[in-house]
Amino acid sequence: MTTSQFTQSLLAIVTDLSLALPEEERLQRLLRAFKQVFPCDASALLRLQGQTLIPLAVDGLSEDTLGRQFDLDQHPRLAHILLSRAPLRFDADSPLPDPYDGLIASEDTALHVHDCMGVSLHVHGKPWGVLTLDALKVGTFDHINTQELEAFIRLAEATVKTADLIHSLEAQLQHEHQVVQSVLADRSAQPMIGKSPAMASLRREITTVGESDLSVLICGETGVGKELVAQQIHQHSSRANAALVYVNCAALPENLIESELFGHEKGAFSGATQSRAGKFELANGGTLFLDEVGEIPIAAQAKLLRALQSGEIQRIGNDQALSVDVRIIAATNRQLPQEVSAGRFRADLYHRLSVYPIHVPPLRERKRDVLLLAGFFIEQQRRRLGLPAVRLDPHSQTQLLHYHWPGNIRELEHSISRAILKAKNNALATASLLQITADDLGIEQHSDQQSTAAATHISYSSAENIASTNTTTQPINIKLATDDFQRKLITKLLKQYQSNQAQVAQALGMDRSNFYRLKKRLEL
């Protein structure tokens, strides 16, 4: 090889270093450049993993070589190459078996390797792997220029280091992307409104438990603000600058719960096209919020408990345990002690989660807060929609105060959003003040008595009912009527199945995540 050919090959490798190439391609190009300078029949680049060398790129060897793994204790030649800091050459009559015997991709697969040499590659002072060259003709490597070989080894080390760096940057980027997707929308700026004694005591509890690292179980009806409380606890903790990762246990398909929580490796099951960190890993150093924890199926509860007890998780398809430092906050609108008695929730998991239980009272028990919250949501919407001043007329205020709010604060928020839109539509475009009326709120049909009646006695062959009870000339709004029907049906079934959402979903022939979404939309 002439000096200029040698320089050209070096230049090709140096140029590749600055290119954004996929890892496989980068390593394959390295081998090709190597082969140009040091002619041989086969070359391979193998990476050390534990006590095994894994081929990452091969040239001149049969395809299946890439699927093989070479244990060092089974392949003494490779072990010698790895241990030596200088290039190693084996005599053609070396008694040590050649790992590639029969693998040279020539027409005659029975051909035996005659000349063999290899170099070990080091990154950050540690053995990274080996590069091997094989030839079928004895004496092929007799005239190798050791200085040229040295130069190539250094460049090969720079190449594998670059590939590693890019790989870890990509993994970090993917990890951060997943964290961003899993982290609760930043509610740090969202205040917790309320001046009732119940809210004052809730605030005290948040501050007290926030400063500790204890597991917290937040209980309360749907829409009372459990998620907001979890957010506040995290904000008051020493983990406030780390992630608060959200898992909605009710919306997880049963067969994916384990993978969502603990992650999986590529190929661990059909559909696992990429390795993926689970929520525990994403929350490492921060807080994991297990919303609707009462919905976790019993089989997954055992796995969750094991992770909480050991502080270790295992990705599906990976034997190695990974230590994680995660604070757990869980929330449920179920009566977990009753679930435990009924055998639907593990007692040991319940005790582990509820080291510090917090009860968030329903809105009807903090009536003093209703108008404050209404004012807060009105102002939020007004700003969002760019409206002039908005006020509640006296009758609408009375209604807000007398309604019993089965959907709690979420229901109030939605009622206000709807009412503002109606008030806007009813007002003149030039109006400088919008007034929300009782009609705009549209909550009188759900008065306390009616709601109780709805929960205890429902006639839901109601198409005729609705039609026959509509004695006014007002048109029937089919969407509202359908929502009403669904709301009543679900309320009845929830009662029938003692709030077991999985059973209700099954009774309705829906999967749990769709059922959960429907329930949320209906403000149940």
Ligand SMILES: Nc1ncnc2c1ncn2[C@@H]1O[C@H](COP(=O)(O)OP(=O)(O)OP(=O)(O)O)[C@@H](O)[C@H]1O
């Ligand atoms: N004290 C509060 N001040 C202001 N907004 C609140 C307050 N409490 C709850 N909210 C708002 O009410 C809505 C419902 O609250 P959140 O989602 O926290 O309830 P939840 O109890 O977790 O509901 P679910 O059980 O259905 O998951 C949210 O938009 C939340 O921001």
